[in-house]
Amino acid sequence: MSDIADASLAYEGVKRIEWADRSMPVLRQIRERFAAERPLDGLKVAACMHITTETAGLIRTLQAGGASVALAASNPLSTQDDTAAALVQEYGAEVFARAGTDREGYYAHIHKALETGPDFVLDDGCDLVNTLHTDRTDLLGTVKAGCEQTTTGVIRLHQMAFEGALRFPMVAVNDTDTKHMFDNRYGTGQSTLDGIVRATNTLLAGKTIVIAGFGYCGRGLAERARGLGARVVVTEIDPVKALDAALQGFAVQPMAQAAADGDVFITVTGNRDVVNGEHLAVMKDGAILANSGHFDVEIDVRALAEMAVEVHRGVRPQADEYVLADGRRLVLLAEGRLVNLAAAEGHPAAVMDMSFADQALTCAWLATAHATLSPAVHDVPKEIDTEVARLKLASMSIDIDHLSKEQEDYLRSWRIGS
Template identity: 50%
Template sequence: MTETITGRVEDPDAARESGRQKISWARQHMPILASLREEFRGERPLEGETVGMAMHVEAKTAVLTETLAEAGAEVAITGCNPLSTHDDVSVALDAHPSITSYAERGVDDDEYYEAMEAVIAHEPTITVDDGGDLVFRIHEEHPELIEGIVGGCEETTTGVHRLRAMAEDGALEYPMFAVNDTPMKRLFDNVHGTGEAALSNISMTTNLSFAGKTVVVAGYGYCGRGVAKKAAGQNANVVVTEVDPRRALEAHMEGYEVLPMAEAAAEGDIFVTTTGNRDVITQEHFRRMDDGVVLSNAGHFDVEINLDQLDDMAEAREEVRDGVEAFELPDGRRINVLAEGRLVNLASPIAMGHPVEVMDQSFGIQAVCARELVANTDPYEAGVHDVPDELDREVAEVKLDAEGIEVDELSDAQRDYMDSWDHGT
């Protein structure tokens, strides 16, 4: 089995102290998980379960991980992106008696999958994934473990897309909750989390302003809407590219210019991809770009910007700032790529991920879904399942209570009216 993170850092005591400080700060601003943790301590709903996790291992994720451990689970965790792990947080998690962490920043592909294999070696009964790599690895390499898995949760758009494709092919052999698709995730994490985190990390990495610049947002799903909205709020001119006619029309009706990427490439100063697809920006577009443009990805995998084609076109490449690599083309133009084309809000050297309060909501959904999988196994057959609405509402109610916000309740007459079909003019 791969050695845990603690044995691979130079000063584990200092790393542990630093990691605990980050986790403590996040805990203070995550009231949903605090409420669930108090419930879980008493009820121990995951007693006897082993949770295998492949996530972005930073402070907010650590609060979720420790919450699952408080629920009685043994937890093994690794990263879902080679550049998103905070090693000090990983060491702090590894010190927990019920948690084993293999996550390390900067690993190569072989090391990335070795760590995932180490998590799988714990024989998880529940999987919690971001991007789908853990689920697919189990199905492809360890099908003998599937019978013992009660189910899993998938955090992000890309992972849900992959799982649905897998289910359509009849290849998904245990139930998975599409956490990404529930309102408490899409309406807050995808819009506000991705929007704020992507732009703040672009700004901090480059030390550039958005005001007066043209920001090209590729994709107008929930993440793209958030990026476009936040960029416009910082006085940028926003251009949206899309392949879906309804989303393109929605962007148009929101006041954004909508163009094909081939045209947007000649106008943009800063590009943010949010599609979850590959080859969104390619050599065709690099040829049209101005000197000094900034390219970033807020999708999941590093395939949205075709860096192999850019590398083939470039005469030279160099790191011009921490987290910024400039590709110099034969005509002298420079194209700057952030975070090696990986998630800019998590993979850039100074990235902190989504805001704490936003992730509290998403991770609250993850926690109640894990509880649901153990408590109610019968309703869930192999395949992708929507998060039950009552769980989504539960998390929303906890958040409102923590914010001191009260809402109205339907009267009996109103409820009867809404449930009836025979009320006419």
């Protein structure tokens, strides 16, 4: 039995889902293929994902392939109650999600999704898989395999595998080239700045924006912030990534140095306490704190609360002002959670078209391949990544060159000299 906020919102949800679907041509093509081929016939899927209109496109695609789907939210602040209602009332999915639910409700919903006895699991941050391996080991027996679509989740899965704790194969959908390029770089880059602007209405031109982490997400953010006229400072722990940032013309500094100069701070690392109490203590009056990493641990919100003598909640939607003893005000967005989903609408549908196409095709592949895979973290087969890119190019009416037979022979031969 689903647990949603308001079933009467279904009509509004359907309209928004259909709007998003217009920008998801790759997933539409896969849905049509799945409807004809039924690669997931009779299988149960439990998913812990953001309950958004774009996610609805993936759920409908899995259903077209023959799967039954139970869905819990991977972030209470990103849940769209109208989308949840539409998925239940119009599309026949089980959904356990309410916008703004507390931690207890969040995990209760994950448990409900797992209690459907899934064959496959889809995760966004590894909370569902973690719950399976800790609190609900009684349900592990039916799970054949799963997919993870975030950097944070993949990091956790690799640690589980390293410790010998992972009980079934998981595929790192996050690590495909199409996902890195479209979702992390272009999606996070645009949607994070969108969330910051909606929450603060600040002018980014002329501001110093400090970006913690220069992975794909950090690169996308840095490129777009520079394009809007900001001065960009990057903080990193990886010498290669730091060098990459410097050679692209961005300032590179330790956070301890950047903290005193920044106007806007954005974390995208997948780690905790990237902005900590020492950094908060030297920040400018009015500094804006935003997180676009998966969990609300990258900014030390507890330290911020302990330092504050007053907290003004909701000075703007998804913006809380913390007043420190010396009168400085620091503005925390979206409670330190994902600012692009809590303060905006997440990635554009055209971006999630690629990520969810990877996810759908990987699920179809796992339906037969799971028996050959060990309990470890596996890559998405290269041919799936290539197929998604090919379908996307075709939807954009873009053609590319193809190798001639002679060129193929040349690449396969080591005997041909210069």
